[in-house]
Amino acid sequence: MSQLVPPHIEKLEPYIPGRSIAEIQQLYGLREVYKLASNENPLGVPPRAHQAMLQAIVDVNRYGDPASMALRQKLATRFRLKVDNVIVGAGSEGIMSNIIRAFVGDRDELLTSEATFIGFKVLAQSKGAPFIQVPLQKGYRFDLQALADAVTPQTKVIYLCNPNNPTGTIFTRKEFDDFIQHIPERVIIILDEAYFEYAASDPQYPDSMSYRYDNVITLRTFSKAYGLAGLRVGYGFAHDKFITNLLKVKLPFEPNSVAQAAAFAALDDEEFLQQSLQLNQEGYAFLTKAFTELGYTWIPSWANFIMLDLESEARVNALTEFLLRGGVIVRPLKAFGLPHCLRISIGLTKENQRCVELMEKFLTVEASHAH
Numbered sequence: 001m002s003q004l005v006p007p008h009i010e011k012l013e014p015y016i017p018g019r020s021i022a023e024i025q026q027l028y029g030l031r032e033v034y035k036l037a038s039n040e041n042p043l044g045v046p047p048r049a050h051q052a053m054l055q056a057i058v059d060v061n062r063y064g065d066p067a068s069m070a071l072r073q074k075l076a077t078r079f080r081l082k083v084d085n086v087i088v089g090a091g092s093e094g095i096m097s098n099i100i101r102a103f104v105g106d107r108d109e110l111l112t113s114e115a116t117f118i119g120f121k122v123l124a125q126s127k128g129a130p131f132i133q134v135p136l137q138k139g140y141r142f143d144l145q146a147l148a149d150a151v152t153p154q155t156k157v158i159y160l161c162n163p164n165n166p167t168g169t170i171f172t173r174k175e176f177d178d179f180i181q182h183i184p185e186r187v188i189i190i191l192d193e194a195y196f197e198y199a200a201s202d203p204q205y206p207d208s209m210s211y212r213y214d215n216v217i218t219l220r221t222f223s224k225a226y227g228l229a230g231l232r233v234g235y236g237f238a239h240d241k242f243i244t245n246l247l248k249v250k251l252p253f254e255p256n257s258v259a260q261a262a263a264f265a266a267l268d269d270e271e272f273l274q275q276s277l278q279l280n281q282e283g284y285a286f287l288t289k290a291f292t293e294l295g296y297t298w299i300p301s302w303a304n305f306i307m308l309d310l311e312s313e314a315r316v317n318a319l320t321e322f323l324l325r326g327g328v329i330v331r332p333l334k335a336f337g338l339p340h341c342l343r344i345s346i347g348l349t350k351e352n353q354r355c356v357e358l359m360e361k362f363l364t365v366e367a368s369h370a371h
Contacts, residue, residue, distance in 0.1 A: 008128035018331050019324075030327045034351040037331040039165070039195075039305045041227035042347045043279060045262075046272035049228060052265035056258045064257025067247070071264050075235055078267060079209055084240035087247065088263075090254050092194055092219040092234030093119045099157070099217060100127050101249045103188060108156030113142050115337045117165045117192060130154070140167040140299050140307065144179035151187065158183065161192040162206070163199050166336050166343045168301025170199055173206040180213060188242075189216045194234075195303035197225035197273065198280060202302060214239045224304060225276050226266045231259040280304050283346035290356040294363060305345045313339035319362055326358040 018037030072086040089095040137143035217238040223229040331343040
């Protein structure tokens with residue numbers, strides 16, 4: 001069999017998602033489990049999207065719109081673009097996959113940072129193209145200067161995640177302005193803004209829609225602030241030449257008809273979006289205050305999660321296991337290249353409180369073991 005599988009696929013480490021509630025309930029015999037591992041919206045589904053899905057289900061015996069025209073048109077209107085500048089896909093990863101299929105040859109280099117979204121690494125390595133990563137700078141932030149310095153004549157794509165997953169950090173407007181001056185126009189820059197809504201109110205945040213560079217592709221999603229993670233709807237903005245070619249390699253009828261209807265309706269549910277952002281803000285304030293009081297080292301975040309630096313992999317594993325036994329799922333970050341760090345999604349008030357209670361108990365247990 002191994003002769004049938006190309007070596008770069010054979011070596012590839014698959015993306016392993018966070019553990020499910022059902023799995024942990026069964027494993028530890030728990031009735032109530034809170035999942036703070038996958039940066040989902042804890043508020044649930046936008047009411048308007050819920051309604052739209054129920055209506056759309058009636059017609060699932062028919063194929064949906066293969067080009068998602070209604071949704072693309074709505075996004076174009078919202079962001080004051082032409083529909084030719086908009087693409088939608090199965091999550092922002094679906095579009096990322098199409099970018100690599102459409103524009104990257106075997107000898108082209110892909111460039112990004114260490115400790116960023118692992119999905120890009122998997123996609124890049126599945127192509128078998130050279131994949132280069134530069135270290136993060138102090139404070140777990142993207143080092144745009146180092147990325148600019150790492151560009152070679154073979155560089156085809158630079159992937160930037162802002163806010164970055166899993167660190168929650170951002171690079172600023174000024175840093176991006178300086179960076180873009182050093183990047184040749186032949187290099188495609190993917191700006192992954194999956195957590196855009198959470199960061200948008202910060203004046204330092206470089207909202208890519210206020211930049212119109214021909215070589216930049218912006219990616220966003222309905223999975224986070226809009227509460228539609230299970231439907232996998234992502235969208236992208238780019239020069240119409242990019243979009244035309246991406247549409248050639250994109251699977252038709254993706255996202256499916258129910259997902260398209262839900263995303264279309266979610267865009268009108270401003271009340272739900274504001275509630276989500278408010279809940280996130282309150283949860284962030286509560287958790288960071290508690291982490292500080294308990295003596296945990298946390299990294300300032302512009303997203304809907306917080307990363308903790310626990311200084312050792314052993315301590316990460318011990319705390320993760322302790323939280324799981326108490327019914328709280330979090331995300332250790334070894335796969336992201338940060339074995340000494342842990343990511344905690346911001347949940348509902350009761351979920352955050354339970355997480356903090358357990359983290360306090362863990363310190364007591366840890367102290368007793370030390371003696």
